[in-house]
Amino acid sequence: MNLEDILNTGEDPSDFWNNVLQAVAEDWQLSQCVALQVDGDSVKLFGASQGSNLRSAPAAVRKAIMTHSPQPQVLEENKECWMVLPLEISGSASQISLVAARDGALTETEQRHLCRFVEVAVAAFTAQKKAEVSEKSLDEISRVVDLGLIIGESAHFGEASMKLCNELDTQLKAMRVTLGWRKKGLMELVATNHGGRVRNDTETAGALARAMDEAAEQDCEVGEPKLAGAEINQQHRAFSQSHGNCQIFSLPLRKNGEVHGAVAVEYPADSKAVTQERVDALRVVLDLVSPQLVTLYEKSGWIGARAWRSVRKLFASLLGYRHTGWKLAGLVLVLGFLLCCVIPITYKVKAPFILRTEASADLTAPFSGYIDTVEVNVGDVVQKGQLLVTLDKRELVMQQIELRAERDRSLSEARRYEAEGDLSQMKLSMLAIEQADAKLEVIDYRLARTQIRAPFDGVIVEGDLKERLSSPTQVGEILMRIVQISDLYGELQVDERDIHFLQQDMKGEIAFTSRPEDRFDVLLNAYEPVAVVKETGTDFRVRVSVTDTPEGWWRPGMSGVCKVDVEKRSIAWIYLHRTWNFLRLKLWF
Template identity: 35%
Template sequence: MSNPNLKASSLSEAVARLEACRLFEGPVKDFWQLFARTCSEIAGANGGRVIVRSEGQWRLAAAWPDPCEFAVPMTGAAFEALAGQALNEGLAASPTNAAHLPGLLLLALSTGEEKDECLFAATLVPGTREALLTAGNLLRLAADTPLLYQRQRQLERSKRELVNFSQALEVLAATNVHTRFLGVAMALVNELAVRHRCTRVSLSWRVGSYLRVQAVSGTDNFEKRMAVVQRLEAAMEEARDQDEEILWPPLPDSDAIVRDHQAYAETERVVGLLSVPVRIDGEPRGVLTLERTEAFGEFDALALRVVADQVARRLDDLRAHDRWFGARWVESARPWFSQFLGPKNTWLKVAAIVVTLFLLFSVFVPLPYRVDGSFIVRAEQLMHLPAPYDGYLGAVKVRPGDLVKAGEELVRLDTSNLLIELASAQAERQRYASEAEKAEADRKLSDMRAGRALEAQAQARVNLIRYRLDRAVMKAPFDGVVVEGDLRERLGAPVRAGDVLLKFSQLKGLYVEMRVPERDVDLIGRSKTADIAFTTRPEDNFQVRIDRLEPSAVPDREGNFFVLRGQMSGTAEWLRPGMTGVAKVEAGHRSFLWIATHRLIDFLRLRLWW
């Protein structure tokens, strides 16, 4: 069976083109255009259209050669009846009686969709029944071409998805080695750079309200304030704002805004640029941007989308746990506050509420206020033990901190020289006594009186030496503790009369002497208690009952101080005179605002009054 409207060469070319349609791998729009032309040439038609029923109306999918030159109307009840016949029987024709008038031929097409109603319409001249039937029998060969094209596309799509998922699994295996956010991010960008032959791959993540570059392939450290990084972040923000993949150069049917991508590509001389959002629960949290020396295609975007979806959750979890605990608390508290205050400007509202509550608390809530000072523990009785005469240290029985009983030996001076002097003085006294007796026997009254006087002088010397021997051993006058004087390293060293060798104090009757700056003395005029903490035991606090406030100030290098004397509520075995620490004297209740500002206000009053 032959078609008189076709030449043999044209028919063979049309059949070859039909075979090409079945193997076509391009986009759907180009397929239907090629299919309409091929079917028109096979049928020898003046024009052909591919129409699809959508929402109860027939819509044009493709036409050849021009949609406006179709000679037969395709509306009305007659056309609907003819279309229904074609859908039921596979082919329908509307012939004409006149040889010069075109006839209409409708061919039902198989697309693989259950509810899809698709027809190929062709007009032929002459439009006789024989011509239409002949063309229709030829077109039946092309009825399943759209179905084959769809299956071919599905097969190719399945292959690409298999490749994409295997690639995503390999990338996941490479990133799972690391347990920190930056380590996973660097492994991800480096792996993508190798697999997609990219010159650079960058990953950004949301920090606050903006995206910030976190990792760049092949670069461990980069300056975030560099102009190239800022331009890259602007391009990433463009992809996040539109929440879709952006390619540069863009695809022909793309309606995405690519202004920042174009500016970055032109400035950095990048041939191909692809940005893919990294989404968590449908919200873009980051953006992956790839750069290479050739343009990206639609399939590259699909492959990268699969990788981004697979690594998104792990990146988000690591990002949340790698931050310090304060940032994690803030991030977890934000959804809770958003429920009550709204999702917009949540933290600004929270800050306003917190500041308001803080100001009300600062003004109206009184807090206990205490004046800071220092203290020293003193004893009611503190005895200084000086050297009784010039001599040498013979023995030291105690050291500072030793507890001693009354009458216990503390220090002994060397008495060897005194004993020699005593023997010499006693011999001299005996000589003077003998001379006085001889003068008395010879009745030499003047010599006798002189001898008696010298004898008395020698006796006084003997008494002085014996007194010193008695004082050579210094003993504790009462039960107490050695406060000061470590003489163990001075054994045998000379001492002078009056040099203080030891300080000895009682353990009973200890009191606390507190020093308060002059500027705060008006605040403690009626204070009765204070708390102290020792430098040696800062973990323990002790309460002190204030007995009196000295009426006059004591000058010091840091200013004048007033002295308060008080008694501790309890005693401790480790308590010793001379211990120091920090004292806090009760000064009533004040508002937090007064506590925070009274120093400044007092300073301004002193400097600005006139």
């Protein structure tokens, strides 16, 4: 089925899309062919070939459809090749894609011809709908739209330009068709339907180029007689008067809203071919072929010319009047970065710290027994000699009474044996008395140790014993831990990437996690020569002494952040030196 048959199958857009896709499926041997439009998370189906069902597509294909990629995507799923081909449809706000499946993948050329055929068919149908009020305009569009396929098959810009002029001349039956291209801001003639080399140093060529410039500057169709929408046609009128009052109209060639060239069509003075319907039809065709012409032109010429065009285009976009806001923002960013490279501020090494103390004591159970009373809680500040914990002494008291009774008995026996004159038994009784006295000394010692008192002024940091009342204890078991509040120092955990910046007697500040608004001065003393390897990295232990007066709420074990002043460095170096060092290690330079 050719393009004309597809256009004549019906006026319903859904029928048109189904017929186009069915023809595409037959010509390119596709098992499935679907056209759809993706707008955000919503999908609009335009049409499908017979037997096509997008729901049967693999999940990877459906995911590729929702990516909105402007490039063709080819996926191999279940021994079948799926292709997601984006279409360039003029006037569509969202991307329209062609989803096709077959046994083997299409080549890039076949994909391009497939997309070009669908794009030409859509452009033709759009033009047909616009011009359906005029049967004559419909016939002209059906003939001239084939030009899009001819241009799409061209491999070079010169070939495409010549074909464009010749086909327009044949279809429009014009006196002359000329293609001009914007170079260095001005139009230059590049092709005409007469063939041969086009000269730009003649008066006629200059007048025709100025007429094309007039259309390009206004970005609309300009002609003589005057066309609707054009405000100025001086150059067209001058050209017409100097060439026998011929009729001429020019149409700009656009891509992405930028004018790259123009086409000028000339008719004799008595011709009646210059009509608004013909201009509208030609406008549709040129919008279709313009992107392809621009692409071919960018690939034409030797490598130096292509590079120069790319550089000029880049600087034109940077220095032009468009996108002023973005350019101003970029300029501000560049200036800000340059200022950051020259403005110095104090570089500070940042490291977490833990507050520690020089003196601490573990209070242990002196003997096996039971906890009787607990006088303090964890976190309480205690004074030297303050009672902290008492152990149950009832068993010791019972042992003491029993031993005293045993001693008294042994003493009575010794006196009796002395009166009887039995010296050996008397000595044995005296030995029993000595043994009882020794045991009583042990009992007295333990009774004195049943009261555990604070060895110095400090704070209880471990040992919540109130839930262990009447519970047994073992000899040497740690019951409480007390630390001194005085002589506190900070232990920094400095990353190995920053340790070489630190030196003795450097000054800094610490801030506690619980009181970040308060700052306290510290002085760096020394760091341990052995690193501590952890899962998060390697740290060095650095000790800092607090030069400010310690606060009453300070407790050993509190943590926070310490910043040590190093030296003056630029802002850019401070925030980028770690990234630079990382790249140097990775790239080894």
